Amino acid sequence: MSLISRKLLINLNLMRRNMSGMSGRKVFVVGVGMTKFEKPGRRENFDYPDMAKEAVEKALEDGLIKYSAIEQACVGYVYGDSTCGQRALYPLGMTGVPIINVNNNCATGSSALFLAHQLISGGLVNCALALGFEKMQKGSLSSVYSDRANPVQPHVEAMMAVRDIEASPMAAQLFGNAGREHMNKYGTTEEHFAKIAWKNHKHSINNPNSQFQDEYTLEQIMQAPVVHKPLTKLQCCPTSDGGAAAILASEQFVKENKLEDRAVEIIGIEMATDLPSTFKDKSCIKAVGFDMTKIAADTLFKKSGLSPSDVQVVELHDCFSANELITYEALGLCEVGKAGEMIDNADNTYGGKYVVNPSGGLISKGHPLGATGLAQCLELTCQVRGEAGARQVPGAKIGLQHNLGLGGACVVALYKKANLHESKL
Template sequence: MSQKVYVVGVGMTPFEKPGRRDWDYPDMVKEAGTQALEDAGIDYSAIEQVFCGYVYGDSTSGQRAAYELGLTGVPIYNVNNNCSTGSTALFMARQLIAGGIIDTALALGFEKMQRGSLKTDGQEDRANPLGRHFETMASQRGFARAPAAPQIFGNAGLEHMERYGTTAEHFAKIAHKNHLHSTNNPRSQFQDEYTLEQILESRPVHHPLTMLQCCPTSDGSAAAVLMSEAKVRELGLQDQAIEIAAMSMTTDMPSSFGKSAIDLVGFEMSQKAARQVYQSAGITPEDVDVIELHDCFSTNELITYEALGLCDLGQAGRLIDEGQVTYGGKWVVNPSGGLISKGHPLGATGLAQCAELTWQLRGQAERRQVDGAEIALQHNLGLGGAAVVTLYRRS
């Protein structure tokens, strides 16, 4: 039987525009990691293994970063799973504790990024890891003169519009919601409120996406300390421990490379992972109170409502029209501001989601607190591909 696993400490730097602050990734990790350790009330010497997630860096950047917290000789793993890197580090840490191998682990995520659109060209002497995705995108709708990431997710939005009558305004309403939520998050890269008209009229990127519906590149770090139930009780941390009740990771299936732009961005991966989590935890989407999901683009948030089972296929637009995904609705989705406003330092994103949901379930989210939150859901997606869905609940 697997052991229960708990989050007992979290930390997070502010997410910032690349180059805005004179710092490097070891500085970021020292800040976020120290916060997580202090939150857990332990020293780095208590950590048995470390899982370091980043996308842009060298082979042992994880060691260089974690060494800022201490030099104890413990195993340090370098993790890269594109945009789902942070939650993959969390997934690995949880597995070792659940399996009884260790009792205490630290998951770190960080990224020091370049300004502008993501570079996805890869190295010229080997296969591009997203090559099959780009080839499939080109076969479906051609290759436009637009950055690859908003193009591939924008195409998914176009397909949803064609299938179900979704409008460009539905996607803009999602961005409006997330920018509004971010005004209550001091760690968010953007903390400005925009009107729906400003969002619709901002610079076009790839229809239906405009600039204010796209996540920015960011610098930042986030961290989480995980413990077994036995260790939580030994240290008397029950009052702050948040259980990871279920967790699932999936990768691409044949549907990803078929004729659907929605499946190309990982719809079935997300759907399968969510179903596995609900089944494992013995709950339904109706039981969830607060959600952090991977809104790299507003189109992906809307599609993911359906993948997570919040509504039937084709009904996601209704959720945003009826206010069901914000304060006062059935779920509060991305109270942090999401990737669109909070920022998206790739390796840190999944752990920042973990931190936000831990604060929500502890009642520590301040102005963005979701009243009575007891069950939280996290969705983190990386093209290439992997989807990680995690369910948390109050201890």
């Protein structure tokens, strides 16, 4: 299919979406900003209000917007006291607007984005801020409370129904065992998982905001210390400090403020939570969110009138290389069982069918939980604007986001560069 034919088909599908599938007003990203993601404590006296200030000020500058224009804020973080959102934003301006604090585990940033999108789409406000940040402790994630029900305990029990507990971090066991299941079912090899990490580390060398900007050989990836077989240390995301922000606006706001050239449309955004199959199907792949990813993606593509083949660039939740691999299949980027073939064909990097995690992903860019989903939003906004610099994906028109939190929540979204100068279809 020619480029012109493809563009006409995408426009037709978007028109169908506007006529029937998607409800509410159009929503646009008009400003994005983030801090560099860093090892916890790397910057002395760099607390979460500092992260928020840096990320929001960059987003305001990117969108040529004043803080006073923001009518409501949704602020995401996992580790922190109540009302950290207010403590973070008050120094930027005490304007009296509603500030909602959000916690949805590793999907917290995209959950804040989802709520801000609803505010605009539903006509409640014309300009909303989605902000996420995290000040993390060093080392593997662990439970904070021991005197109450652990929300991830049912997921661990689902894993234990088919796998024995081992002496490794629980998150690595959950996702590593999903990788083992894929190997057993479909013949995936340890090298396939290593190739994903090799790719993401290689991508990150062009991202100045990435926690790591080191390139490794495939052998170095595979020979790194084992965390939970088949996962080595270089296939696991680090703990990180950092913040990210996105300013969302209605079409009315965009036009009144002459932001047409900065606007990126969120074609659609969907959130899903766990289904009974997560716990009942005796599958480690399903225990870590395959089905909620699939239902969110299927719903998104159906409502938008688009398909995975319309996408060029993807930012997905590679907390571990095993999760990136199984997510290819859940999102429909390849058939179930064919992720290894997709990797071998290099259809997940530059020159292939998709470019997945051009930012370096969580594995290399870092994973400050509350900020991750908004950093993905920033990357895709830059990509479809054509402003990603050395990591720009050629011809990036449609971007796909996937952010996952065990417990659970999954957010998927589609982005495209707006062209509000054209007359409406």
